Amino acid sequence: MNMDTERTNSQMRKGILEYCILLIIEKNEVYVPDIIEKLKASNLIVVEGTLYPLVMRLKNSGYLSYQWKESTSGPPRKYYSITEAGKNLLADLDTMWTELSNTIESLKNNQTS
Amino acid sequence: MKKTVSIHLNGLIFNIDEDAYMVLSSYIDELKAYFGSKEEGYEIINDIEARIAELFSEKIKPSKQVISLHDVEEVISILGRVEEICGEAGEKRESGFQDKEQRSKRKLYRDQELRILGGVCSGLSAYTGINLLAIRIIFMVLFLFSAGFMTLVYLVLWLIIPKARTVAERLEMKGKDINISNIENTIKEEYQEVKSRFREMKRGNNFGNKLENAGKGFVQGLNAFFKVFGKLIGASFIALGVFLTFILAFGLFASSSEFFIFEIAGANMLPVPYVLKLFAGTTTAYVFLIALAVVVFVPLLSLIYSGVSILFNLKSMRALNISLLVLWISGLAMLIAVSVSISTRFISNGEITQKSHITHHPQSTLYLSMNHSMPFDNKLEHISIDEFHLIRNENKLTAFGTPELNIQQSPDSSLYYEIQRVARGSNKTDASKNASQIRYNYSINDSAIVFDRYFKLPESFSIRFQSINIKLVVPEGKLMYIDKTVFEILDTDNNYPVSEAIFESGYYMMKNEKLLPVVKE
Numbered sequence: 001m002n003m004d005t006e007r008t009n010s011q012m013r014k015g016i017l018e019y020c021i022l023l024i025i026e027k028n029e030v031y032v033p034d035i036i037e038k039l040k041a042s043n044l045i046v047v048e049g050t051l052y053p054l055v056m057r058l059k060n061s062g063y064l065s066y067q068w069k070e071s072t073s074g075p076p077r078k079y080y081s082i083t084e085a086g087k088n089l090l091a092d093l094d095t096m097w098t099e100l101s102n103t104i105e106s107l108k109n110n111q112t113s
Numbered sequence: 114m115k116k117t118v119s120i121h122l123n124g125l126i127f128n129i130d131e132d133a134y135m136v137l138s139s140y141i142d143e144l145k146a147y148f149g150s151k152e153e154g155y156e157i158i159n160d161i162e163a164r165i166a167e168l169f170s171e172k173i174k175p176s177k178q179v180i181s182l183h184d185v186e187e188v189i190s191i192l193g194r195v196e197e198i199c200g201e202a203g204e205k206r207e208s209g210f211q212d213k214e215q216r217s218k219r220k221l222y223r224d225q226e227l228r229i230l231g232g233v234c235s236g237l238s239a240y241t242g243i244n245l246l247a248i249r250i251i252f253m254v255l256f257l258f259s260a261g262f263m264t265l266v267y268l269v270l271w272l273i274i275p276k277a278r279t280v281a282e283r284l285e286m287k288g289k290d291i292n293i294s295n296i297e298n299t300i301k302e303e304y305q306e307v308k309s310r311f312r313e314m315k316r317g318n319n320f321g322n323k324l325e326n327a328g329k330g331f332v333q334g335l336n337a338f339f340k341v342f343g344k345l346i347g348a349s350f351i352a353l354g355v356f357l358t359f360i361l362a363f364g365l366f367a368s369s370s371e372f373f374i375f376e377i378a379g380a381n382m383l384p385v386p387y388v389l390k391l392f393a394g395t396t397t398a399y400v401f402l403i404a405l406a407v408v409v410f411v412p413l414l415s416l417i418y419s420g421v422s423i424l425f426n427l428k429s430m431r432a433l434n435i436s437l438l439v440l441w442i443s444g445l446a447m448l449i450a451v452s453v454s455i456s457t458r459f460i461s462n463g464e465i466t467q468k469s470h471i472t473h474h475p476q477s478t479l480y481l482s483m484n485h486s487m488p489f490d491n492k493l494e495h496i497s498i499d500e501f502h503l504i505r506n507e508n509k510l511t512a513f514g515t516p517e518l519n520i521q522q523s524p525d526s527s528l529y530y531e532i533q534r535v536a537r538g539s540n541k542t543d544a545s546k547n548a549s550q551i552r553y554n555y556s557i558n559d560s561a562i563v564f565d566r567y568f569k570l571p572e573s574f575s576i577r578f579q580s581i582n583i584k585l586v587v588p589e590g591k592l593m594y595i596d597k598t599v600f601e602i603l604d605t606d607n608n609y610p611v612s613e614a615i616f617e618s619g620y621y622m623m624k625n626e627k628l629l630p631v632v633k634e
Contacts, residue, residue, distance in 0.1 A: 032160070032164070033164065047190075047191065047197045047198060048192045048193060049144070049192040049195075049197070049198040050198045052160050052161055053148060053153075056153055056157050056160070060153060071167075075123055075124055075163065075166065077163075078163075
């Protein structure tokens with residue numbers, strides 16, 4: 001990757017990451033390390049450390065909430081779930097994403113034809 | 114065997130290897146610096162610490178109770194280094210933040226990744242922030258023009274600077290220059306950190322009070338003071354060590370083992386190695402000097418080294434310290450042995466006496482004078498120590514000494530003189546041999562004696578405290594004409610009633626064991 005693609009790539013990620021996290025948390029309550037498993041596949045992120053500040057920002061903005069749950073190994077864990085505000089945000093993001101991908105798709109098709 | 118540290122993370126206690134602890138704590142510091150010290154940052158750090166604790170507890174088994182460096186590195190690779198987190202979050206590390214993170218812990222290491230030889234230059238470059246190529250060029254130039262000295266410097270640096278092995282050490286390696294304002298910043302930062310930690314603690318449990326706060330501040334201030342003070346001590350160690358090394362190196366060695374007169378504070382000096390050669394012979398002199406160099410310079414080098422360690426936070430290297438100590442002790446042992454061996458060459462006193470009678474008429478006068486001609490040209494390079502002169506003429510070295518004359522009263526009417534050659538040696542025979550090699554000339558013509566002003570040591574001599582004593586025994590009342598030049602070698606300690614002021618050419622005679630001037634009408 002050259003410098004330019006790298007920069008664009010990291011800017012694209014920045015926008016998409018929060019959306020991805022919301023998508024994962026929407027399905028069920030999650031523990032932060034569980035999120036990484038799903039994202040690793042896409043090669044979007046590989047280290048857990050990236051998630052903590054993102055999740056924290058979402059929580060502090062009121063889109064996520066957490067509760068302590070006992071764990072089988074060691075001390076209790078923070079499990080995150082989505083709030084009403086979070087669901088609204090996610091719905092907005094869904095629309096935006098659909099529009100975006102439609103635009104991209106049509107642009108690509110136009111170009112090839 | 115390894116030292117472990119006990120830490121608690123999220124309410125769990127872990128035993129962790131010291132090296133692993135260093136890496137972990139610098140990792141957490143790094144994260145703290147990155148996430149900031151606001152409320153949100155604390156929460157993130159707490160979550161991450163909880164996760165680390167969880168990962169650690171998975172590592173602990175009944176057969177493995179201690180967290181190793183490998184475990185820590187594994188955990189860091191799961192959570193990600195700050196750089197990876199930045200990259201994935203699509204953020205650029207702000208330069209200001211970088212300073213903040215790296216200022217507090219900065220150490221000099223050898224950089225193995227960019228190395229050509231030992232990584233000394235790359236390490237220095239990372240440490241000082243000077244361009245690596247520039248440092249290499251400077252080193253190359255010094256290598257070429259310092260006649261091997263730079264090679265030594267490089268090797269010493271290679272030896273004393275540890276290489277950056279772990280990621281944490283690599284991070285410590287990169288940083289800003291140590292100067293007073295940065296030290297000040299570091300201290301301020303640490304003070305802030307303690308203050309905020311303290312505030313946190315106070316929030317948690319309610320026994321914090323103002324007094325305690327003040328106490329903490331005082332302790333912190335004291336720490337800061339000792340930190341700056343320590344750096345000053347480190348710097349003065351280096352300055353003193355380098356200064357003494359140069360002075361002693363010049364005084365003892367650099368001035369070469371050749372005959373070479375130099376002046377310090379108006380006094381003519383000879384290089385120590387040269388003087389030593391005159392006393393001990395070439396080989397022994399060199400052995401002595403090497404031993405002396407070890408004894409003198411090893412402590413100076415450790416002084417400089419400890420200064421460097423203090424100033425640049427180098428890890429102290431036990432193996433190096435022990436080997437320096439062993440080196441110093443062996444140097445000292447060698448020095449003592451050589452000194453004893455040299456001193457045994459001076460242990461015995463030997464003398465050879467040659468006695469001659471002079472036939473004389475009681476009424477005749479005895480003439481004493483001196484062949485005063487200098488055996489050397491004053492224009493030649495020469496140095497005089499008391500009555501001892503070293504002269505060099507076309508690479509040939511000659512040593513001259515002044516004989517000592519005693520005039521005594523004879524118990525009867527006999528007139529005679531004794532020439533006594535004295536020298537030291539390892540035993541009687543050796544000493545006598547050394548004494549016999551002293552060359553001294555005088556001439557007797559009827560009743561006129563002409564003494565040479567100087568005696569001479571043989572070629573390729575060693576100094577063995579050679580001297581010549583002349584004893585002239587004269588019957589009472591014998592008239593003598595003594596030229597004033599003779600008084601130059603006359604032993605004035607003897608009870609002559611004449612003071613130096615009236616040492617004039619003239620007639621003298623012995624009376625009641627005393628040399629008295631005679632007024633002749």
